[in-house]
Amino acid sequence: MVEFLNQFGGIGLAxxxxxxxxxxxxxxxxxxxxxxxxxxTGLLAEDPGQFSKCLILQVLPGTQGLYGIVIWFFxxxxxxxxxxxxxxxxxxxxxLKFFVACLPMMLGGFLSAIYxxxxxxxxxxxxxxxxxxxxxGIILCITVEFYAILSLLASFLMLLNxxxxxx
Amino acid sequence: xxxxKMKKIKGFAMxxxxxTLLRELQxxxxxxxxxxxxxxxxxxxxxxxxxxxxxxxxxxDRLQSVSSAIKALxxxxxxxxxMFKNRSEIKLSSFFDEQLPEKAMNYVSEIEAAERELLRLYxxxxxxxxxLAFLELWLDLDVPLDYTDTNYAGVYFxxxxxxxxxxxFHEELKEASDRVQAIVAGSDxxxxxxxxxxxxxxxxxxxxxxxxxxxxxxxxxxYTGTARENHDRISSELASIRExxxxxxxxxxxxxEGREAIKLYYDRISQxxxxxxxxxxxxxxxxxxxxKGWIPADRVSAVEKVLDKFCSAYExxxxxxxxxxxxxxxxxxxxxxxxxxxxxYSLPSYDGVDPNPLMMPFFTIFFGIMFNDVGYGLVLILLSxxxxxxxxxxxxxxxxxxxxxxxxxxxxxxxxxxxxFFGDAIPTIAGLYGKQISLPYLFSPMEDPxxxxxxxxxxxxxxxxxxxxxxxxxxxxxxKFLDALFDVGSWWLLFxxxxxxxxxxxxxxxxxxxxxxxxxxxxxxxxxxGKIIGGIASLYDxxxxxxxxxxxxxxxxxxxxxxxxxxxxxxxxxxPGSIIFYLIIxxxxxxxxxxxxxxxxxxxxxRLQYLEFFGKFYRDGGKPFTPLSLKTxxxxxxxxxx
Numbered sequence: 001m002v003e004f005l006n007q008f009g010g011i012g013l014a015x016x017x018x019x020x021x022x023x024x025x026x027x028x029x030x031x032x033x034x035x036x037x038x039x040x041t042g043l044l045a046e047d048p049g050q051f052s053k054c055l056i057l058q059v060l061p062g063t064q065g066l067y068g069i070v071i072w073f074f075x076x077x078x079x080x081x082x083x084x085x086x087x088x089x090x091x092x093x094x095x096l097k098f099f100v101a102c103l104p105m106m107l108g109g110f111l112s113a114i115y116x117x118x119x120x121x122x123x124x125x126x127x128x129x130x131x132x133x134x135x136x137g138i139i140l141c142i143t144v145e146f147y148a149i150l151s152l153l154a155s156f157l158m159l160l161n162x163x164x165x166x167x
Numbered sequence: 168x169x170x171x172k173m174k175k176i177k178g179f180a181m182x183x184x185x186x187t188l189l190r191e192l193q194x195x196x197x198x199x200x201x202x203x204x205x206x207x208x209x210x211x212x213x214x215x216x217x218x219x220x221x222x223x224x225x226x227x228d229r230l231q232s233v234s235s236a237i238k239a240l241x242x243x244x245x246x247x248x249x250m251f252k253n254r255s256e257i258k259l260s261s262f263f264d265e266q267l268p269e270k271a272m273n274y275v276s277e278i279e280a281a282e283r284e285l286l287r288l289y290x291x292x293x294x295x296x297x298x299l300a301f302l303e304l305w306l307d308l309d310v311p312l313d314y315t316d317t318n319y320a321g322v323y324f325x326x327x328x329x330x331x332x333x334x335x336f337h338e339e340l341k342e343a344s345d346r347v348q349a350i351v352a353g354s355d356x357x358x359x360x361x362x363x364x365x366x367x368x369x370x371x372x373x374x375x376x377x378x379x380x381x382x383x384x385x386x387x388x389x390y391t392g393t394a395r396e397n398h399d400r401i402s403s404e405l406a407s408i409r410e411x412x413x414x415x416x417x418x419x420x421x422x423x424e425g426r427e428a429i430k431l432y433y434d435r436i437s438q439x440x441x442x443x444x445x446x447x448x449x450x451x452x453x454x455x456x457x458x459k460g461w462i463p464a465d466r467v468s469a470v471e472k473v474l475d476k477f478c479s480a481y482e483x484x485x486x487x488x489x490x491x492x493x494x495x496x497x498x499x500x501x502x503x504x505x506x507x508x509x510x511x512y513s514l515p516s517y518d519g520v521d522p523n524p525l526m527m528p529f530f531t532i533f534f535g536i537m538f539n540d541v542g543y544g545l546v547l548i549l550l551s552x553x554x555x556x557x558x559x560x561x562x563x564x565x566x567x568x569x570x571x572x573x574x575x576x577x578x579x580x581x582x583x584x585x586x587x588f589f590g591d592a593i594p595t596i597a598g599l600y601g602k603q604i605s606l607p608y609l610f611s612p613m614e615d616p617x618x619x620x621x622x623x624x625x626x627x628x629x630x631x632x633x634x635x636x637x638x639x640x641x642x643x644x645x646x647k648f649l650d651a652l653f654d655v656g657s658w659w660l661l662f663x664x665x666x667x668x669x670x671x672x673x674x675x676x677x678x679x680x681x682x683x684x685x686x687x688x689x690x691x692x693x694x695x696x697g698k699i700i701g702g703i704a705s706l707y708d709x710x711x712x713x714x715x716x717x718x719x720x721x722x723x724x725x726x727x728x729x730x731x732x733x734x735x736x737x738x739x740x741x742x743p744g745s746i747i748f749y750l751i752i753x754x755x756x757x758x759x760x761x762x763x764x765x766x767x768x769x770x771x772x773x774r775l776q777y778l779e780f781f782g783k784f785y786r787d788g789g790k791p792f793t794p795l796s797l798k799t800x801x802x803x804x805x806x807x808x809x
Contacts, residue, residue, distance in 0.1 A: 056766055063728075063767055070731040135511040139777065142770045149724045153620075156727065160616055 011079070011088060013095030017102035018075030021155065025068025025109035032061025032117025039121035043128045053127045053134050057120045060141045064113035067152040071105040074159050094166050101158035108151025116144040169521045171495040171792070172464040178474065178481025179457050185449075189442045189795070191473045194259075194806070196796030197466040199493055200458055202448045212450050212457065223443040229272075230436045236275040236429055239282045243416060244423030253559055255427070256803045262435065271432030274425030281422060285415040288408055295405040302401070304360040305394035308352035312387035312394055321365050323377070325384040326358040333359055339376045344369035352394075360385075430801035438797055445795050461493050461792065492517035494789035502527045504569030512777050512787065519786035520641060526776050527573075529630050533772040535577025536623070537725040539612075540733065542589035543761055544579030547571050559803070584609045585726075589757055590733025595741045599749060612727040620723045627719025627779065631712065634783030635659070641784060653690070657683035661709075681706065715779045721771055729764045736760060 040054035075098055080088040090098075123137030176198070180188055192198050203209050304326070305312065316322050327336060333351055340347045344365060352360035361382070365373045390397050450457045462470050467483060474481060486492045494514045496506055498521070505523040508530060515521060538544065551571035554560070560568060582588065586608025597604040612619045635655045642651035657680060664677025689701025736756030740749040781787075797804055 059763060059766065060770075063763065066732055066763065067728055069735065070728050073731055073735055138770050139774060142774050145767075145771075146718070146721065149721045152728065153720055153724050156616065156724070 005092065009092045010090030010095030013092065014075065014079050014090055014098035017095075017099035017106075018072045018079075021075070021102040021105045021109070022065075022068040022072035024106045025071075025113065026065040028110035028113030029062045029065035029068075032064070032113040032115075032120065033058050035114075035117035036061060036120035036124065039124040043124050047128070050127050050131060053131065054124060057123050057127070057134070057137060057141065060120050060138065060145070061113045061117040063145060064109040064116075064148045067148055068105060068109050070152065071102055071155045071159070074156060075102060078159050078162050090166075097162055097165060098159070101155055101162060103155070104151040104158075105155035108154075109148050112144055112148040112151070116141055116148075119144055169497055170515060170517065170519070170789075171497050173461045173486055173492050173495075173517070173792075174464050174467050175459070175484045175486055175490065176462055176470070176481055177457075177459040177484075178479055179455050180474070180477055180479035182451060182454050182456050184477040184479075185446070185451075185456055186442070188473070188477050188479075189445055191476075192470070193438065193442060193795050193797060195466075195469055195473055197794050198460050198462050198470050199792055199794045200445045200448050200460040203450045203457060203459060209450065209457075221443045221446050223440065223447065226436055226440045226443055230433065230440060232279065233271070233275055233429060233433045233436060236278045237426070237433065239278050239419065240423055240426050240429070243282075243285075243419035244426070246423065246426075254799075254801060254803045256805055257431065258805050262431070262802070262804050267428065267432055267435065271425070271428045274422060274429055275432075278419065278422050278425070278429075281415055281418050285412065285419070288412045288415060292405065292408050292412065295401055295408060298401050299398060299405070302394045302398045303353075304355060304358070305352045306398060307395075308350070308360070308362060309393055309395075310350075310362060311392050312390040312397065313392070316367075319367055321363075321367050321370055321373070323363040323365075323382070323384055324352075324360070324387060325363065325377070325382050326360050327380050327382050329354065329357050329359060331359070331380050333361070336361075336376075336380050339379070340365075340373065343372035343376045347373055358383075434799040434801055437800065441795060441798065463495055463792070486517065490517075491790065493792035495792035496521050496523060498523050500569065501573070504566040504573060505530060507563055507566035507570060508773050508776060510563075510791075511773065512781065512785075514787065514789035514791055516786045516789045518645070519789070520637060520784070522776075522781065522785060525633070525637060526780060529633075529780065530772050530776060531573045531577045532581075532626070533722060533775055534574040534768055535579075535581040536626075536722045537768040537771060538574065538578035538729065538764060539581040539585050539726050540587045540589065540729070541579045541582035542587075542592065542757075543764075544575045544577070544582055546761065547575030547578060547765075549575075551575065585611050585730070587730060587733070589753070590730060590737050592733075592737055592753065595737040596746070596749070599741055599744060599746055612723060612730055616723065616727065619726065620720060623719050623722035623726075624716050626722065627716050627775075630719075630775070630780055631715055631783060632659075632662075634780045638784035641786075653683070653687035657687055658712075715782075718779055719775065721775075725764075725768060725771060729760065729768075732760045733757065 036054075036058040040058055043050055044054060076082060079090065079098065119141050120137075123134065123140060126137045127134045204213050305324075312324070314322055327333070333349075337349050340349055340363070346366035346369060348364045350362045352362055354360065363373070363377070363382075448458070462483075494517060496503075496509070496514070498506065502523040505527050508526070509515075509522055535544070538547075548571075551568040555568050555572075586606035588606065594603070594605050610618055635658065639651040639655040642648070642654070659680075660683055661677060661680025664674070664680045667676045668674050684705050685699075685702035687702065688705030689698035689703075692698045692701045733756075736752060740752030740756065743749075
């Protein structure tokens with residue numbers, strides 16, 4: 001058991017980190033875009049002409065999923081998966097470093113996407129009542145988005161320098 | 168390049184000339200008439216005067232019916248139009264063609280009638296369909312549906328629920344009475360149609376069995392003959408109704424020929440409504456009316472020329488302090504597209520500055536940094552140029568296309584610096600053919616992210632400094648030199664001090680900045696203690712500036728995210744090693760990435776203007792200049808020289 005952990009635990013943890021960053025961000029984005037989409041159906045049933053505005057509001061919480069994929073990709077890159085040199089060799093400590101580096105994106109992306117989705121859903125009201133002012137709703141959504149960007153930066157900068165910290 | 172100077176006009180003219188005068192002003196399109204009645208002398212005039220009678224509601228009703236006729240045509244006589252189609256152009260004289268109203272209204276009433284007829288036919292069709300469905304159960308019964316009770320025999324048509332067994336039902340009936348007969352007419356999933364004939368002597372016994380089985384009587388009012396006969400009759404009626412529906416639809420299609428006339432008339436009524444709405448803002452007596460409004464200073468002579476043709480008296484003044492002056496932004500083609508960004512926020516107030524030229528370089532460069540890709544940039548440029556070549560644009564779409572061109576150029580330029588062409592498409596394609604090519608680049612967000620991050624923060628710092636400089640300029644322009652020195656100068660001193668400190672220099676400059684802030688920032692407070700506390704509290708704003716600058720880190724993060732996704736797309740596409748598969752993935756992936764990125768990038772670039780830049784100097788709240796003018800939806804009017 002201990003031997004198994006020593007041999008595969010590190011790489012497992014690293015994959016877990018990258019995978020969760022992608023998965024949680026995607027779940028958050030799915031939930032966020034879902035919330036906005038549901039809200040939009042109510043309006044579109046009345047006024048199908050507002051489709052493009054609703055669509056833009058709906059895709060706004062979708063970016064977190066992309067950020068998650070960026071971190072996932074970068075984790076794999078830093079692990080050396082794409083190097084073609086076979087399975088990378090990571091100690092458990094190394095694996096944990098990867099996992100922790102992915103943490104900001106995991107949580108930040110997951111939660112911010114949901115909250116952004118709720119703002120986007122509420123902004124459908126603006127489209128319904130004051131279609132000309134809907135762009136202000138976008139600004140409200142983007143305010144939430146910034147924290148996903150900060151999470152992305154935090155994870156990214158940790159991953160970037162991880163090479164020099166690996167044992 | 169600025170906010171247009173406005174002149175305020177107040178005047179009188181003859182009631183008899185009113186309509187012609189307003190029409191001429193509408194053609195000129197540079198006078199905004201504002202509501203009378205807020206100044207004291209206007210209130211006095213209003214005493215005892217009734218508001219002028221206008222045809223506004225009549226015109227609005229007509230516009231309503233014209234627009235529903237257009238909708239009906241779009242629904243029943245749909246003509247697919249090209250995606251980018253120019254509006255048809257029309258000469259001013261034919262726009263006000265005298266025969267047009269009658270011709271258009273004829274079409275409108277015919278369309279209305281045809282649509283009403285169509286709806287009536289649809290309702291009938293539904294009714295007939297329901298009747299057919301109703302008869303379905305009884306089709307196999309060869310007893311006429313108008314078969315009724317005789318002196319001794321009772322006749323019930325009715326249904327029992329599908330769950331009840333007919334044989335058991337029949338058995339119980341037989342037990343209850345020896346003179347009863349039941350026949351199954353037909354059954355569907357929910358019920359069985361049954362005809363029960365019985366002797367009236369046993370009506371009680373029969374009824375109790377019927378109740379037990381949930382027998383539900385059906386009345387065939389207005390039917391004669393068997394169900395089959397009725398079914399055939401209604402079917403043929405339905406066929407003829409459908410024929411009529413087709414005829415109506417054909418008729419509506421034919422009426423589609425009136426589309427142009429109706430649309431033209433729609434625009435025509437819109438102009439009349441604009442004039443009537445203007446009339447409501449005037450004060451009128453039997454002979455004279457009073458008006459006031461705004462004219463851009465450079466168009467004053469044109470308006471004067473029109474007014475002088477009529478018997479009128481007017482005075483022109485500069486806007487006063489309390490006037491809510493309408494805002495018109497005057498820009499060159501390079502800065503005009505930014506109006507789109509400005510309008511999304513709020514127009515500047517009359518004593519503010521036009522932000523378009525100020526943010527033009529920042530906005531486009533920010534967009535370029537976040538979008539950084541030669542390929543994507545070229546796509547933006549091409550798309551916008553194609554649309555601009557094909558269609559005469561106006562309004563927001565025109566600004567949008569202009570902005571697309573500008574941002575495409577900056578994106579391609581930044582893309583050149585980072586060496587990205589659809590991500591790493593060129594090295595990837597070369598790799599598919601077993602070759603190695605790499606584009607030259609100056610820096611890459613993947614390899615030196617810290618450099619890019621610091622660069623982004625420095626650019627942000629520059630924008631913030633520029634914003635503060637604009638604020639200082641506005642304060643000095645308004646004669647508030649000390650305010651400029653205290654509010655902007657103190658902060659710059661502090662920034663400079665931090666810079667000197669960071670280079671390992673003396674801390675005295677920074678300290679001087681802090682002292683300047685503490686001494687000046689509380690100056691508006693009434694008490695000495697208030698002044699001191701206000702001054703010290705202002706130091707807390709340093710976190711605000713810190714946050715503002717950090718906010719520009721998004722430039723680097725989005726630059727990275729877009730680039731990485733593009734790389735992932737290329738990598739996915741190249742996995743199977745076939746160029747065809749690669750091209751398919753390339754197309755889908757990059758369209759997707761571009762689409763998402765355009766929205767995100769545009770909004771983030773705008774946000775940096777709104778919060779970080781405008782926050783430093785912008786005075787908003789201007790209302791747009793909306794002159795009485797020709798505003799059309801379907802046609803373009805060409806003004807002839809007369």
